[in-house]
Amino acid sequence: MTDVAARPTPSPQVPEQAPLLEIEDVYAGYGGDDILQGISMEVYPGEIVCVIGPNGAGKSTVFKAVYGFVNIRKGRVRFDGQEITHARPQEVIQAGIAMVPQLPSIFPQMTVYENLEMGLFLERDKRKIVERIEYVLELFPRLEERRKVMAGALSGGERRMLEIGRALLIQPKMLLMDEPSAGLAPLVTRTIFQNIQRLNREIGLTVLMIEQNVRQGLEASHRGYVLELGRNSYQGPAQELLHNPEVRRAFLGGR
Amino acid sequence: MPFLQALLNGILVGGFYGFMVLGFSIIWGVMGIINLAHGEYVMVGAYFAWALFRAMGIDPFVSALLVFPVMFVVGYVLQWLLINRVVERPHLISLLLNFGLSISIANVYKLIYTADYRSVTVPYSGSFELAGFTLPTIKTAIFFAALAIMLALHLFLQHTRLGKAIRAAAQNKEAAKMVGMDIHRVYAATAGICIGLTAMAGAMVAPIQPISPFMGPLFTVKAFAITALGGLGRIPGALLGGLILGIVETLLTIYVPGVGAKVGTAVSFILLVFVLVTRPQGLLSGLRPVEEGA
Numbered sequence: 001m002t003d004v005a006a007r008p009t010p011s012p013q014v015p016e017q018a019p020l021l022e023i024e025d026v027y028a029g030y031g032g033d034d035i036l037q038g039i040s041m042e043v044y045p046g047e048i049v050c051v052i053g054p055n056g057a058g059k060s061t062v063f064k065a066v067y068g069f070v071n072i073r074k075g076r077v078r079f080d081g082q083e084i085t086h087a088r089p090q091e092v093i094q095a096g097i098a099m100v101p102q103l104p105s106i107f108p109q110m111t112v113y114e115n116l117e118m119g120l121f122l123e124r125d126k127r128k129i130v131e132r133i134e135y136v137l138e139l140f141p142r143l144e145e146r147r148k149v150m151a152g153a154l155s156g157g158e159r160r161m162l163e164i165g166r167a168l169l170i171q172p173k174m175l176l177m178d179e180p181s182a183g184l185a186p187l188v189t190r191t192i193f194q195n196i197q198r199l200n201r202e203i204g205l206t207v208l209m210i211e212q213n214v215r216q217g218l219e220a221s222h223r224g225y226v227l228e229l230g231r232n233s234y235q236g237p238a239q240e241l242l243h244n245p246e247v248r249r250a251f252l253g254g255r
Numbered sequence: 256m257p258f259l260q261a262l263l264n265g266i267l268v269g270g271f272y273g274f275m276v277l278g279f280s281i282i283w284g285v286m287g288i289i290n291l292a293h294g295e296y297v298m299v300g301a302y303f304a305w306a307l308f309r310a311m312g313i314d315p316f317v318s319a320l321l322v323f324p325v326m327f328v329v330g331y332v333l334q335w336l337l338i339n340r341v342v343e344r345p346h347l348i349s350l351l352l353n354f355g356l357s358i359s360i361a362n363v364y365k366l367i368y369t370a371d372y373r374s375v376t377v378p379y380s381g382s383f384e385l386a387g388f389t390l391p392t393i394k395t396a397i398f399f400a401a402l403a404i405m406l407a408l409h410l411f412l413q414h415t416r417l418g419k420a421i422r423a424a425a426q427n428k429e430a431a432k433m434v435g436m437d438i439h440r441v442y443a444a445t446a447g448i449c450i451g452l453t454a455m456a457g458a459m460v461a462p463i464q465p466i467s468p469f470m471g472p473l474f475t476v477k478a479f480a481i482t483a484l485g486g487l488g489r490i491p492g493a494l495l496g497g498l499i500l501g502i503v504e505t506l507l508t509i510y511v512p513g514v515g516a517k518v519g520t521a522v523s524f525i526l527l528v529f530v531l532v533t534r535p536q537g538l539l540s541g542l543r544p545v546e547e548g549a
Contacts, residue, residue, distance in 0.1 A: 090435070105430035107423045118423050121416075122435040166434075 018081070020045045020174055020206055021066070021097075026075035028065040034073060035061045037230040041208075043174065048200050048207045050217045050238060052251060053227035059210045060102075062227070063176050067092050067099060080173060098172035100163050102179045102210075108152030112143055112162060115151045119166035136165040139199065157188035161195060168205075177209040181216065189213060193220035214251040218242050226251075260388055261509045262502060267394040269501025272481055273494035274401035275456040277408065278449030279478035284488020285425040285445050286342055288349045292357035293478050294471030296326065296450050300457025301466045302364060308375045308461070315375055316400065319458035323451040330450030334443040342442060357471060364468035373466040380462065397459050404452065409490050421445050425488060473523075480523035483530040484538045496538075500526060 019042040029035040035058045043049045051059050064070045066077055068089045077085045079095050087095065107115050116133045123129055137144040140161050146154065151162060160180060167175055180196065181189040197220055199205040211217025218224050218238040226234035226247060234247060241247050279293040303325070304318035313321075333356070341348045382391045412418035424431045424441045432438055464470070477500065485496020504522045530538055 093435075099433075101429075101433065103429065105427065105433055107426040107430060109426050110419070110422060114419060118419065118431075118434050120434075121420065121423075 017044065019043060020080055021208065022076075022078040023062065023066065024076045024078070026062075026065055026072055026077065028061060028070050028072045028075075030070060035070075035230050036065060038075070038232075039227065039230065040232060041225055041235075043206060043208050045173075045206055046200070046204050047223060048196065048209070048221040050221035050224045051208065051210045051227060052212075052214045052217065052224060052241075053233070054250070056229070057227040058230040059227055060178060061230075063099070063178055063208075063210065066097065066176065093170060093172075096171075096173035097176060098167035098170055098174070099176040100160075100167050100178065100180065102182050104159065105163055105166075106151040106154075106159050109150055111148050112151055112154070113147045115162055116166055116169060119169040132169050132171070136168050139168065139203070140165050140195075155188070156184050157191050160184065160188075160192055164192075164195070164199075168199075174206040174208065177207060179210050179212060181211060181213045186216075189216055193217070196220060214247075215242070257509075261505055263388055263390070264394075265502030265505035266498060267391070267398045267501070268505060269498035270398040270401045270494070271394070271456070271460065271497070272477060272501050273485075273497025274404055275453070275460070275474065276478045276481040276485075276493050276497060277405070277490065278451075278453035278456075279475075280482050280485075280493050281421075281488050282446060282449045283482065285421055286338075286442055287346065288338065288342065289346070289353070290449075291350060291353040291475060292360060292471075293453060294474035294476075295357045295360040296330075296453040296471075297457035297460070297474040298364065298466070298468065298471040299326065299360065300454030300459075301461045301464065301470065302368060302373075302457075303454065304458035304461035305373050305375050305466050308377075315377065315458050315461045316396065318461075319400070319455045322454045322458045325451075326454035327447040327451035329447075331443045331447035333450070334446035335439070338446065339439045339442055342439075357475070361468045361471055368468065370468055375461045375466070377462045393462050397463075400459060401456075404455070405490050405494065408448075408452070412490075417441075417444055421448075476527065477523045480527040480530070483527055486538070 021041070021043040023039060023041040026036050026039045027034045039058065039062055041049075041051075041062070051062065053059050061070060065072050066079075066084070068084075068087050068091070072085050075085070076083065079092075079097060082095055084092055084095055107118060110118070113133065116136060117129065120129045120132060123132075137147060142158060143161060143165055146158065151159065154162065164175070164177075164180075177196075180192050184192065193216055196205075196207055196209075200207060209217065209221075218241055221238040223236065224234075224238045224241045225232065226241065234241060234244065236244075242252075275297065278296070279290055282288055282290045300319070300322050303322045304313075304315040307313040307318045307321070308315060337352060337356075338349060341352055377393065379392045379396075382389050383395075384390070412422055420431070420436055420441045421444070423434075424436065424438055424445075428438060431441070481493065481496035481500050483496070484499045485494070486492035500523060503526060507522055
């Protein structure tokens with residue numbers, strides 16, 4: 001596969017401006033050989049960006065590097081004008097990046113409302129807690145209806161919305177999502193992506209997500225990055241990637 | 256109506272059992288740790304009440320209130336210094352650690368107080384009549400105190416920040432860390448509360464139970480049996496399990512001639528074995544494998 005131009009095409013929706021998240025030539029790993037071997041990525045304010053690639057390409061490691069769960073050996077990460085290359089997870093959260101992990105992160109025997117309360121565990125101002133929870137419940141009418149229901153009784157899609165809602169409580173500037181479609185039925189996946197797009201339109205939420213579900217993930221995104229063996233392989237507008245013959249052959253089962 | 260009287264006696268004992276087991280059940284449910292030193296904390300509470308009663312004539316129910324903060328601190332510190340170090344390791348390690356603790360505590364108490372049996376004789380050790388039933392005063396008082404404490408614990412777990420953190424940590428440890436909880440502090444507070452409650456149970460039971468340094472293991476076995484019957488980490492389950500054990504024990508003692516009080520103590524073993532053989536997941540499927548919840 002050949003390298004594509006380093007400068008990403010700005011999405012049509014996004015005017016030319018400074019990137020919100022800038023990952024620059026990052027090398028990182030878990031102590032042995034580097035998993036990431038010079039990854040670069042940019043996410044502009046108001047964009048939905050999808051990261052795809054085969055297993056072992058280092059997709060999740062990119063997230064962990066941003067979040068401070070793995071050590072960055074070389075390269076830099078900047079967010080919103082601030083250097084966060086070696087920031088600890090707590091500092092990354094404070095900088096304005098929220099994360100929805102791939103594994104279930106709800107508390108099944110607590111109500112929807114209590115789950116949201118737990119999302120602001122470190123916030124002591126009760127009025128602020130209530131305000132933010134009500135704000136999130138407004139964004140997700142389905143959760144509002146079920147606020148007193150035990151989270152364990154929610155459907156898979158509702159749980160994922162609860163996880164997204166809980167991440168939004170800290171009013172992040174950007175949301176990292178590790179496989180929002182994991183474990184969900186195709187129809188439910190569509191609903192989740194529709195909700196991500198809706199939040200992107202309504203509150204200008206910037207999203208960087210990893211997806212195995214390449215077609216739906218790219219269709220919901222403005223731009224995409226293809227990673228392979230810890231390096232950038234392709235990048236460009238999502239529509240372009242969807243029609244790129246190499247990408248189609250590798251990920252979409254097309255010719 | 257001797258049957259109803261026996262049933263009533265069983266219920267009174269069962270209420271105490273349901274309270275006595277809470278600490279064991281919650282530590283297991285929240286941290287996945289089987290606290291083999293559980294009975295020793297009952298013993299410590301009983302000695303606490305005995306010592307205060309002998310020295311100053313303090314009522315065991317007052318001692319129960321006093322012993323909670325003391326043993327809360329002990330439980331918090333033990334968890335913080337020792338058990339938190341092994342809480343993420345395989346269960347055998349925490350099991351052995353608690354086993355070692357139980358032996359150490361019992362023997363330290365034997366050194367201090369000798370192995371002689373002690374008793375606390377309160378002035379209200381009789382009984383009273385109500386609606387044709389005979390109610391032993393102390394057991395009735397323990398029963399209602401136990402219910403009140405369970406209610407208080409329930410409200411604490413449901414409505415306070417720490418209570419919610421304890422529930423959250425039990426349900427999804429990784430998510431609890433993710434939202435910013437210091438899981439080791441939550442565990443330490445959980446252990447403090449549980450060990451404080453267990454010692455309270457010991458202080459309350461002091462007037463009706465011979466006190467010795469080696470009274471602990473029987474309570475630990477009963478805690479196992481009640482947990483197998485009622486499930487882990489839930490107050491209603493603990494109460495249900497306690498009531499079943501209390502009623503079965505009492506009825507067997509009364510209705511099976513010749514075995515008397517001797518088999519009474521073996522009942523919990525028999526129930527435990529019976530439940531584990533027929534329903535290894537616990538009577539109400541409450542005995543989930545410890546690691547799975549994470």
